[in-house]
Every structure is written in C-alpha cells, then in structure tokens.
Amino acid sequence: MARVEGVGLGLRAPLVGDLMTRAPPSLRWVEVSPENHMGRGGFFERMLADARGRFPVVTHGLSLGLGDRVPPDPAFLRALRAFLESVGTPWHSDHLCFGAVDGAHLHDLLPMPFTRESVRAVVDRVRLLEDALSLPIAVENISWYAHPGDAEMSEADFLGEVLSRSDARLLLDVNNAFVNARNHGTDARDFLQRIPADRVVQIHVAGHFTGADGFRIDTHGEPVCAEVYELLEFALSRTGRVPVLLERDGDFPPFDELAAEVERLDAILQRASP
Amino acid sequence: MSDLDGRQRAIARVCLGEAPPADGLALLGGDPRRWQVYRDLVRTRLWRALLEALPRTCAAAGGERFGGWFTRFLGEAPPRTRFVREVAPAFGAWVRAAEGEALSRPAPWLPEALALDLAEHHVALSDARLDPSEMAAFSMDLPAALDPAHRRVRVRWAVEGEAVVERPRTLLLHRHPTLGSVETLELSALGADLLDAMDDGATPVTAAIGGVLSRSGLSADGAFAEAFAGLLSDLMEREVLLGSFAPI
Numbered sequence: 001m002a003r004v005e006g007v008g009l010g011l012r013a014p015l016v017g018d019l020m021t022r023a024p025p026s027l028r029w030v031e032v033s034p035e036n037h038m039g040r041g042g043f044f045e046r047m048l049a050d051a052r053g054r055f056p057v058v059t060h061g062l063s064l065g066l067g068d069r070v071p072p073d074p075a076f077l078r079a080l081r082a083f084l085e086s087v088g089t090p091w092h093s094d095h096l097c098f099g100a101v102d103g104a105h106l107h108d109l110l111p112m113p114f115t116r117e118s119v120r121a122v123v124d125r126v127r128l129l130e131d132a133l134s135l136p137i138a139v140e141n142i143s144w145y146a147h148p149g150d151a152e153m154s155e156a157d158f159l160g161e162v163l164s165r166s167d168a169r170l171l172l173d174v175n176n177a178f179v180n181a182r183n184h185g186t187d188a189r190d191f192l193q194r195i196p197a198d199r200v201v202q203i204h205v206a207g208h209f210t211g212a213d214g215f216r217i218d219t220h221g222e223p224v225c226a227e228v229y230e231l232l233e234f235a236l237s238r239t240g241r242v243p244v245l246l247e248r249d250g251d252f253p254p255f256d257e258l259a260a261e262v263e264r265l266d267a268i269l270q271r272a273s274p
Numbered sequence: 275m276s277d278l279d280g281r282q283r284a285i286a287r288v289c290l291g292e293a294p295p296a297d298g299l300a301l302l303g304g305d306p307r308r309w310q311v312y313r314d315l316v317r318t319r320l321w322r323a324l325l326e327a328l329p330r331t332c333a334a335a336g337g338e339r340f341g342g343w344f345t346r347f348l349g350e351a352p353p354r355t356r357f358v359r360e361v362a363p364a365f366g367a368w369v370r371a372a373e374g375e376a377l378s379r380p381a382p383w384l385p386e387a388l389a390l391d392l393a394e395h396h397v398a399l400s401d402a403r404l405d406p407s408e409m410a411a412f413s414m415d416l417p418a419a420l421d422p423a424h425r426r427v428r429v430r431w432a433v434e435g436e437a438v439v440e441r442p443r444t445l446l447l448h449r450h451p452t453l454g455s456v457e458t459l460e461l462s463a464l465g466a467d468l469l470d471a472m473d474d475g476a477t478p479v480t481a482a483i484g485g486v487l488s489r490s491g492l493s494a495d496g497a498f499a500e501a502f503a504g505l506l507s508d509l510m511e512r513e514v515l516l517g518s519f520a521p522i
Binding site: 067098102105108111 | 400
C-alpha cells in the first residue's frame with residue numbers, strides 16, 4: 001500500500017490526458033470513485049490502469065449510503081472489496097447521507113436528520129462495512145440544504161456522535177463546512193473546532209455555486225474560493241498535515257488553472273504542522 | 275415505520291414524484307424551496323445521464339415525449355441501480371415496455387434509434403472479455419472468437435442531411451483498440467450474415483461460411499475469398515476478431 005500524503009486530485013476522464021503527461025510537481029496522489037470503474041471496460045479501465053501506474057490511489061465512494069436503511073448488497077460489497085484491494089487504498093470514504101430508499105437509488109447525497117436514531121443507523125452501517133471491506137471507513141460531512149424534520153443536535157455533535165460510537169475516520173470536506181455555514185447562518189470555524197480533529201485522515205476542497213439569492217450549492221464546478229482556502233488553513237492548524245484533495249467534477253478549466261490550484265493547496269499544506 | 279424511514283421516504287417522494295407531495299413536504303418541514311433544490315439535483319443528474327446516453331432517442335421522440343417518459347419513469351419505476359451508467363438501459367427497457375407498439379408511432383425509426391443508442395452505450399462501457407486460456411490463433415478450422423463487447427445492430431432507417439430515409443443495413447459497433455472510443459462499421463448484408471453465423475462460439479469458420487453461402491445460393495469463388503479475407507483483416511485490425519476458440 002503506497003503512502004498517501006500531500007495534495008491529490010480526483011481522477012476524471014477530461015483530466016486524465018493532462019494528468020498523465022504534465023501533472024504539477026506537487027500532485028502526489030489521485031482519488032478514484034469505485035462506482036465509476038467497477039465492471040466497466042474501455043476508456044475507464046485504461047484510465048485507471050494508467051493512473052495506478054503513476055500515482056497512489058485513494059478511493060471515495062458514491063453509493064454506500066452510510067445512512068441507508070436497507071442492508072447493503074453482499075455481491076456489491078464483495079466486488080467493492082476486490083476493487084479496493086486491487087488499487088491498494090489505505091481507507092475507503094463515503095458520505096454521511098442516504099442515497100437509496102426501498103431499493104430506489106436517487107444518485108444524490110440526501111440529508112440525514114441530526115437525531116439519535118440516525119446516529120445508531122450510521123454507526124451500525126459503518127461497523128458492517130468495515131467488517132465486509134476489511135478497511136477503515138472514513139465518513140465525509142456533506143453539504144445539506146434542508147434538514148428533514150426536527151434536529152436533536154447540531155451537525156457537529158451529530159458527526160461527533162457517529163465518530164465516538166464507531167471506529168470511523170473523518171474525511172473533512174472544508175468546502176461543505178463553508179457552504180453549510182453560509183446557507184444556515186452558522187460559523188464554519190466553530191464547526192471545525194468542535195469536530196474531533198484527531199480522526200481526520202483526509203480533507204476535501206472544492207468550488208461551489210452561489211445563486212442570485214446567495215444560497216450556495218456544492219457543485220465541484222467552480223474554482224475554490226478565497227474563504228475556503230482560508231478555512232483549509234484553519235482546519236489544517238487543528239488536524240496537522242493530512243492529505244488534501246482537490247475535487248473538480250464539471251466545467252473543467254484549462255489544466256494550468258487546476259494545476260495552479262493544486263500548487264496553492266500544497267503551499268498551504270506545507271505551512272501546516274507535520 | 276420509524277421517524278428516519280418516514281423522512282427518507284418523504285424525501286424520495288419529493289424528488290421522484292411527478293410533483294412534490296404536500297404531505298411529504300409537511301413531514302419534512304422547513305422551506306419547501308430547499309427541498310426543491312434536492313428535487314432539481316436528483317432529476318438534473320439523471321436527466322443529463324439519459325440525454326448523454328440516448329441522444330438519438332431523444333431527437334427522434336422529441337423533447338416533450340422524452341421528458342414525459344422521464345417523469346413517468348421516475349414516478350413509476352425509479353432506478354434500482356447504484357451505477358449511474360446503468361440508468362439509461364433501465365430507462366430504455368421501461369420505455370419499450372411502457373410504449374409497446376406505440377413506440378414506432380409516429381416515427382417508425384424511434385425503436386431502432388433507441389436500440390442503436392443502447393448498443394453504443396453498451397460498447398463504450400462493457401467489461402465483457404474472453405478468457406485468454408480458451409483462445410488460440412485464428413484458424414478457419416476453429417470457431418471464431420469475437421470481442422464480446424461489440425454489438426451488431428440491423429437498422430432500416432438512415433439520417434441523410436435533414437431527412438430520414440429507408441436504407442436497411444447492419445452496423446457493427448466496437449471500441450477503438452487504442453482510443454477506447456466507439457467506432458461504427460457498416461456491413462454488407464452478406465458480411466452481416468457471415469458474422470452472425472461465425473458468432474456462436476461453436477461453429478468452425480469454414481462451416482459457418484458454408485452454411486451462409488448455401489442459404490444464399492452463392493459459391494466460394496475467388497471474388498468471395500478476396501472479399502472475405504478483407505473483412506477478416508479489417509475485423510482483426512479493429513480488434514473485433516480476436517482469434518479462435520481453442521479446441522477443448
């Protein structure tokens with residue numbers, strides 16, 4: 001298993017040509033979503049093989065549904081475990097949300113209510129997944145745009161409860177923390193101060209869309225904004241130097257612009273305590 | 275039903291239903307505009323996946339009809355797969371079942387537009403492959419080993435400029451050996467029959483050819499031999515013909 005450190009970039013088809021031929025010097029690893037590659041031949045298979053030949057790979061899931069109520073499909077878990085072993089990821093992350101209801105997959109990150117019942121559901125699921133995958137599971141805080149029903153605790157307390165009752169690690173998405181704070185009138189730094197920094201194994205950074213009414217949507221389709229860079233620096237002051245990933249999933253700019261973002265992230269990361 | 279189950283089902287109904295249900299929004303509480311954000315996110319992602327995979331189908335059906343299918347599909351048979359790439363085939367199967375014979379009205383080419391879109395989608399993504407231990411170098415005396423990811427589609431209609439005209443032919447769709455892009459080869463009627471006969475994984479190539487020629491009333495003369503050799507060479511270059519199945 002290769003050591004993962006420094007700045008990484010999400011492996012996406014429009015980026016792979018540049019990634020393989022002129023990756024910025026500070027780019028040290030790539031993040032791969034298994035659902036984009038499992039059981040898929042052709043271009044995606046070759047893209048993954050090329051990337052694995054050059055970079056350490058960390059996996060980031062899209063569909064485990066840590067808050068889903070139906071048991072995970074055993075066949076999928078077996079295939080996922082084989083995939084994770086094949087790429088040598090040190091952990092597997094997925095989102096603190098649900099995505100499927102009664103067998104229907106909605107293909108988005110849908111919000112869990114911040115309740116004790118949700119905590120129990122997620123903790124049970126994380127334990128099951130860690131057993132099935134034989135790997136540490138990292139949970140990622142999501143951007144949420146509405147809360148279903150009445151909350152029994154804050155988001156930070158919800159996250160803290162999940163982590164304290166399970167062995168899960170935390171994939172801290174700094175952009176999501178910023179988006180949530182702006183959308184719900186809270187303080188992102190307060191959120192970052194209240195989460196268990198010692199459980200953070202990885203950080204996500206991305207851009208987001210701001211509507212005319214000021215409401216923000218986590219799109220991964222814009223440049224990282226200045227406030228998120230500042231928040232990253234603050235987060236790293238608490239976590240120490242953990243791997244940081246730049247997520248870009250759409251409206252891809254010229255590669256040089258992404259490379260500059262990678263370099264800027266690396267400069268911030270290097271200023272953090274080891 | 276627990277509170278958690280109820281809330282998750284309410285969100286699903288808000289996102290997938292023809293319109294967000296009032297009782298679901300009431301259960302979820304808060305500003306309905308924020309639940310509309312989720313509805314838009316879910317539907318936009320799936321809509322884009324379908325438009326990307328089924329461009330001919332959408333063009334042939336028209337946006338209004340295609341959009342109507344989408345609305346009904348989400349409401350009646352939402353995706354059961356965790357893989358976004360599998361949503362288009364599921365949608366295609368639902369459209370065929372829901373429309374039945376009506377699918378070919380008023381545009382009789384709509385069913386084959388859907389078939390062609392789905393074939394192209396399959397070829398682009400399939401990880402089907404042959405077991406190298408079961409293969410040998412190509413021999414006319416052995417069954418042909420064809421790339422299982424390729425597809426052959428018999429079509430009746432062709433788009434020529436702004437018009438759709440009747441021009442029956444068979445299209446062979448395969449992946450480019452190095453680029454991975456989907457390439458299309460138009461086969462002659464005889465070439466299509468020969469490939470159909472060769473693609474059962476069991477019949478030696480000579481026997482497959484003999485059967486086709488016999489049914490067609492043709493003979494294996496020099497012109498045929500030259501044309502067939504050219505077809506095999508082309509298919510090998512395209513990595514559609516991968517060799518032969520080794521004798522057991």
